[in-house]
Amino acid sequence: MGCLMARAKIEDERKEQILKAFEACVIRHGLAKTTLQKVADEAGLPRSLVRYFVGNRDSMVDLLITRMIERGEATLADAQQAGRANTLGDLIDTVFDRTFGDETSNNVVGELWYLAQRDGAIRSRLAEMYGRITDALVTQMTIEEIGPDMAARQDAAHALLSLAYGEASFTDIGLSKPNSISTRQLADALVRELAGASEI
Amino acid sequence: MGCLMARAKIEDERKEQILKAFEACVIRHGLAKTTLQKVADEAGLPRSLVRYFVGNRDSMVDLLITRMIERGEATLADAQQAGRANTLGDLIDTVFDRTFGDETSNNVVGELWYLAQRDGAIRSRLAEMYGRITDALVTQMTIEEIGPDMAARQDAAHALLSLAYGEASFTDIGLSKPNSISTRQLADALVRELAGASEI
DNA sequence: CCCATTCTTGTCACCTTTGACAAGAATGGG
């Protein structure tokens, strides 16, 4: 283990460059049709270099997933810590507008969701990601004493997530007007119902 | 055009056999990884025969889509005509339990949804399919005089569909308990809200 | 029996993607 550094490592930057190109390709062509060559072209590198830095195609997918999950959790953490989500309403806004509102993320998450159908590892990581959001919602409900018990809050949080995901899915393929605020109203209706139930 | 029939056509049965195998393969491996060979193996036929009857891979996908849409519309028509869906509540039950409750259909629809992201033709056909459901919901709301106006009913129907699709998606990858009735409750909450709004 | 039509089999060349590797260029400490 001599101390010869020989040459400065640019591995991290290259990986970043490649992942960025990978993401762009996935959005444009879909994950299934994204080949190493296309990623290489997008990044402006020869294919061999892509292989050298991210190796296997599978490991490239792994890196992309990690990237998406980190992004999603950062959004949530940011909203919570910056004091942006002081009320349940604020938190729901964040979930709808930022977590499920970013088209790029939704596009990639759509691909991951698709893979999750048959890949347990990806499924676990998605579950982890949405578990965090559920927890955040339940915690806030508890603080505001909305809902009769924890089970009801869990259920409600799950329903909210289903709604947000469904809406994002329809938007993703262009089947809902961008102006549609119906889902947000529906979410509010749920919260009111839940609040009413807790007052009994 | 002589009247020589020469040999009885078994085209329809073969197509059915092949499509059945195709569907099974799609569910098992996903559409992207379903090759003509796998379909042929599943159907117990040589690959050439698959090509002979359904031709191109694209045309096979087309046939599958038609199959799914017909299935979905048959479900809806059956519920409406059999007098099963007499009330809005019944209709919503049908949508949640049958249209979005069948695991096999959801699996295949998931694949189509994925393709729809980049294929306008598939997108149109999905839009048509969900348009039918939306219309059915809006019509029933109108009959029962629920909701203030048509726009609100459209919005509500869209929200209901988003919710049902989202829940189905979560269930599809195993992220929600099959016992969860929270989404159904949420749907009821929406209807109550809407009913309240129409009384103003 | 004959023949047109329909079905069935098997095989071939082509293309794309992948994985592997040899050979060389760049770089920074000793």
Place this chain on the structure above:
DNA sequence: CCCATTCTTGTCAAAGGTGACAAGAATGGG
């Protein structure tokens, strides 16, 4: 300058999937 380490290029064979087609078997009416 020297050399280990790191990066870069280019090329090759293998695998898998697709489309096309020739050649033959089955079938029902004339």
